Amino acid sequence: MNAGDRAVLALRKANQSQDDLIARSLWLAKAVDHVVADRAVLVGGAAVNLHTGSYRPTDIDMCAYLDQSDRNALVGLGLRHTQGDHFAYEFDDGEVWLVEFPDTQVDGDISTIHLSPDDRLFVISRDSLIVDRILQATDQTGVTFDEAVRLCVAVYQEADWEWVGNEIGSRDLVEPGLEIEEVYNRVLDEVRSLTGR
Numbered sequence: 001m002n003a004g005d006r007a008v009l010a011l012r013k014a015n016q017s018q019d020d021l022i023a024r025s026l027w028l029a030k031a032v033d034h035v036v037a038d039r040a041v042l043v044g045g046a047a048v049n050l051h052t053g054s055y056r057p058t059d060i061d062m063c064a065y066l067d068q069s070d071r072n073a074l075v076g077l078g079l080r081h082t083q084g085d086h087f088a089y090e091f092d093d094g095e096v097w098l099v100e101f102p103d104t105q106v107d108g109d110i111s112t113i114h115l116s117p118d119d120r121l122f123v124i125s126r127d128s129l130i131v132d133r134i135l136q137a138t139d140q141t142g143v144t145f146d147e148a149v150r151l152c153v154a155v156y157q158e159a160d161w162e163w164v165g166n167e168i169g170s171r172d173l174v175e176p177g178l179e180i181e182e183v184y185n186r187v188l189d190e191v192r193s194l195t196g197r
Contacts (some may be wrong), residue, residue: 006118010115011027012116014027015092018093021049022049022050022092025060026046027052027112028097028099029042030121033064033122035070035077037070038065038066038104040062040063040122040170041076041106041123041124042061042062043063043132044059046059046061047061047123047129048150051151052154056150059099060100061100061102062099064101065105085100085101086098086099086146087099106128106143108124108125108127108128109125111125116154128167129151130148131168133147133148134183135171136148137183138180147191149187156197168181176196
């Protein structure tokens with residue numbers, strides 16, 4: 001079975017997953033990964049949904065380098081090219097989901113999940129995702145702050161907080177104007193308030 005056939009099969013599984021929206025997002029991401037030449041890695045809100053086990057509507061953000069042949073392959077798979085490296089896919093039930101490539105490389109570590117014996121998907125690691133969400137929350141909006149809190153509450157027991165704290169400290173030294181350490185402490189205060197820890 002070639003990559004195109006595997007992508008079509010993954011899309012079929014995504015279409016069949018209308019009652020499990022996290023699975024739907026993962027199979028859509030895998031379909032995309034099959035036709036993109038570079039290794040595509042799931043990041044952003046869809047990765048948060050995976051790591052928290054709870055779904056909130058979001059774009060499917062992936063990191064990979066795309067050239068014109070990749071864009072053509074995505075269109076050939078059935079995605080509509082909207083602009084730049086942004087695409088839309090309409091499921092059989094009429095839902096339209098956006099697939100975007102905000103960057104070519106992941107800022108952090110990568111883990112692998114197995115969707116089936118033959119399908120694995122690369123995803124930003126839990127601890128790197130925490131750092132990423134804290135970085136996003138430096139924009140001072142309630143949405144990004146709440147998303148960082150949601151992730152941290154869900155993974156509180158499993159996260160390597162020493163590693164996360166060291167990574168936050170290193171980044172704060174490099175870009176003190178972002179006040180990432182201050183945002184991190186505010187997020188942790190909120191997490192402790194919500195969890196009673």
